[in-house]
Amino acid sequence: MTPIIPNSPQPKQNPERILISRLSAHGDVIQTLPVLAALKALNPQLFIGWLVETDAAALLEGHPLIDYLHISHRKRWLKSLRSLNVRQWLQTLTEWNTFLQTLRASQYDVSLDIQGLMKSALLPWLANIPRRIGFKATREWAWLTYTETIAPHDLKNPHRSTISVFLDFLSPVGFDKTDLASLQILFPLRPIDSHVETTVAAWVSDFTNSTSIEKQKGPLLVLAPETAWESKHWPLNYWRDLIEWLNQQNCRWILIGTGQTLDITDLNPSSLGSGLDLRGKTTWPQLQALLKHADYFIGMDSGPLHLASAVASHSNDSHQVLKPLIIGLYGPTAPGRTGPYQPGQHAGKQQHQTLSLSLPCQPCFERKCPLGTEACLDQLSPRQVIETLRSLLAKWN
Helix, strand or coil, rough: CCCCCCCCCCCCCCCCCCEECCCHHHHHHHHHHHHHHHHHHHHHEEEHHHEEEEHHHHCCCCCCCCCCCHHHHEHHHHHHHHCCCCHHHHHHHHHHHHHHHHHHHCCCCCCEEECCCCCHHHHHHHCCCCCCEEECCCCCHHHHHCCCEEECCCCCCCCCCCCHHHHHHHHHHCCCCCHHHHCCCCCCCCCCCHHHHHHHHHHHHHHHCCCCHHCCCEEEEEECCCCCCHHHHHHHHHHHHHHHHHHCCEEEECCCCCCCCCCHCCCCCHCCCCCCCCCCCCCCCCCCHHHHHHHHEEEEECCHHHHHHHHHHHCCCCCCCCCECCCCCCCCCCCHHHCCCCCCCHHCEEEEEEEEECCCCCCCCCCCCCCCHHHHHHHCCHHHHHHHHHHHHCCCC
16 A cells, blocks of 8 residues: 655546544534535535434434435444343344445445444455545554555644644645635535524523523623533533623623533532533533524533534624634643634634743643643633633624
8 A cells, every 4th residue: 555645746646435434522523524515616516425324323314415414323233232132133234234235336436434443444455445545554553454554643642733634635636725715604514404593592592581680791602611521621610600790790691511520519509500501411412503593602621612603604793803703722632723714705803812821831632631630621610711801802892
């Protein structure tokens, strides 16, 4: 296999059918959307399929730029195969075979394994896709299934954005990233169903009407305290301090998340009572619709932050700020790698903010603090977040 160096002169390959393999997680799927946008913008005639797992499928179902969405039920299939139920085995094997046959029948010319794991590389290989492109020296030996490789994805490079890395996949299929200068929409989000829009608008309206007249005039903030990584959690008492300050400033605020990774009951009940708690109550399409109503978003490096970033990139409101304007709290990960996207077409508008202490141990990119101190977020005080928000709120009117 001869490595292909991104942006080096390559003959135009002109593929007609491309499969994007990005199974999970939510934030990574959202950050892969620029690849979809670029491919369709540079060649609208391309047939593009996307291979995704069940959990993240809601972000892509019904997407107008995806010609076929292949949904892998890998977790359910593996759970069934580990059981002792022969009938379940047979049903799973039949379903798996149908899934694989559909993938083969799509006759893709090229697959782009943007995830770089064996689970994302194996399916294109089993589907006999002629050109299988992925990162060199991937984890889990996934590169052994590729026919071509591009420069390795350094998962711990704190300076190069993930989006830029993913766009390297354009070169081996005959496109030049410099052609993207005129691309207006980098994050092509799926359209929101009118019923979802109406439902979410009613939530926001009812919540707003239940607040004081002073708060009804104030900004709406979406707070996202939860992440799957233990090392990314900002202390709950810090969130409580932030919420109490928001109440004093007559701000409306909404909590989002799964409601499973943190025990938010540790927050002051009286503070919780003055906001709207939607944890565990929203689908991803509903969250997308909700973020369109928000003026500000405060959260960790997570799927909701990246969705907020994508929503803001579509912002064309009359304010001199993006909407929602993001304050991202970064501990073990790097803003330079996965910080909110700053759209160039919104020059002159107030940009998203990221807060990181830049301790010697940062960024470690570990799910649990290797030092056991969790200092990178423990030392990021509520005052620092409040002062950042205060400076943004000063421009609210």
